[in-house]
Amino acid sequence: MSRFFSSKYDGLKPYVPGEQPRGRTFIKLNTNESPFPPSPKAREYAARAAENIQLYSDPECTALVEKMAQMKGLTPSQVLFGNGSDEVLYLAFLAYCDQKTPAMFPDITYGFYKVFAQSLGIPYTQVPLKEDFSVCVEDYFGAGKTIFIANPNAPTGQLLTLSQIEAILRNNPNHVVVIDEAYIDFGGESAISLLGRYENLLVTQTFSKSRSLAGGRLGVIFGSEAMIADLKALKYSINPYNVNSMTMAAGLGALEDEAYTLENCDRIKENRAFATEKLRKLGFEAADSFANFILAAHPAVPGGTLYAKLKEKGILVRWFDTDRLRSYVRITVGTRQEMESLLAAVAEILEETV
Numbered sequence: 001m002s003r004f005f006s007s008k009y010d011g012l013k014p015y016v017p018g019e020q021p022r023g024r025t026f027i028k029l030n031t032n033e034s035p036f037p038p039s040p041k042a043r044e045y046a047a048r049a050a051e052n053i054q055l056y057s058d059p060e061c062t063a064l065v066e067k068m069a070q071m072k073g074l075t076p077s078q079v080l081f082g083n084g085s086d087e088v089l090y091l092a093f094l095a096y097c098d099q100k101t102p103a104m105f106p107d108i109t110y111g112f113y114k115v116f117a118q119s120l121g122i123p124y125t126q127v128p129l130k131e132d133f134s135v136c137v138e139d140y141f142g143a144g145k146t147i148f149i150a151n152p153n154a155p156t157g158q159l160l161t162l163s164q165i166e167a168i169l170r171n172n173p174n175h176v177v178v179i180d181e182a183y184i185d186f187g188g189e190s191a192i193s194l195l196g197r198y199e200n201l202l203v204t205q206t207f208s209k210s211r212s213l214a215g216g217r218l219g220v221i222f223g224s225e226a227m228i229a230d231l232k233a234l235k236y237s238i239n240p241y242n243v244n245s246m247t248m249a250a251g252l253g254a255l256e257d258e259a260y261t262l263e264n265c266d267r268i269k270e271n272r273a274f275a276t277e278k279l280r281k282l283g284f285e286a287a288d289s290f291a292n293f294i295l296a297a298h299p300a301v302p303g304g305t306l307y308a309k310l311k312e313k314g315i316l317v318r319w320f321d322t323d324r325l326r327s328y329v330r331i332t333v334g335t336r337q338e339m340e341s342l343l344a345a346v347a348e349i350l351e352e353t354v
């Protein structure tokens, strides 16, 4: 770092993205991307939009907002798109957290929440998940903080029911509750249906996972018209053209091809069930996942060893070197063939080491 870097960033630990390997081709099961290409319609629309990028993109994302609002039964003023859901989550930290209103989230969850809080100088509380990695809903009642919960949670894959989320909302009437639904298309019910009843609810979703647009960077936040107006005021104070024209067009194509997304999600769910069962047969502990990844630990092979040995064999998974997660690896659910390659490699590693 230079000597000019503001001292307010002392101790900042930036988010560490999963590896994006160059050169050697890996089976990439480490960043929860889709193994499937984007919908043909998304690609076609993006290519057409590229012909006009001498013009600024539509800062209101009008066509995309209207389509999404119609699909979700909301008004267009309840929908705001961002450069990935990371950006709309960041706007929520900016809008609803400060010294008086700290952030609150589970100790094991999406790593970016902590980075956002730290980089903005926002105090935060990390609430330990239970021993079985489930969220203890009561821990969040009357917290006096802005609550961030990923549902399904990452990297645990565990799900809260809508009535559990409702209990958190009901017990925090004067604080904002943000439900991050990056993985909701792979299992579980969206909290969007609760928006009419809870003015303190925000819901985020992404096109990076189920819609195969991770590189396009497109995310969305849903809430009351008043809260979306807050977030828009900040967006227009930071980066009005936050979604580029190609991505906006690709997103619209993806939404117009919902059948393609649903079919891909079905395939991921089938492959997830297949891989979970086989991993358990190989001696792994793996809870049922509601997301497009599996968190698995083997009693005889530490997570870090498994990660390194899989990498030698050309398969990338994610390993988190933290106290509670060190024995696990997080495996993105890919194609059936990718899962078969993973299982074969794991079986070899177990034979070599156990």
Ligand SMILES: *Cc1c(COP(=O)(O)O)cnc(C)c1O
Residues within 6 Å of the ligand: 032, 083, 084, 085, 086, 087, 110, 150, 154, 180, 182, 205, 206, 207, 208, 214, 217, 218, 219
């Ligand atoms: C992937 C992910 C995101 C961010 O996705 P974007 O690519 O920025 O849209 C947000 N939350 C969770 C829990 C995620 O896993």
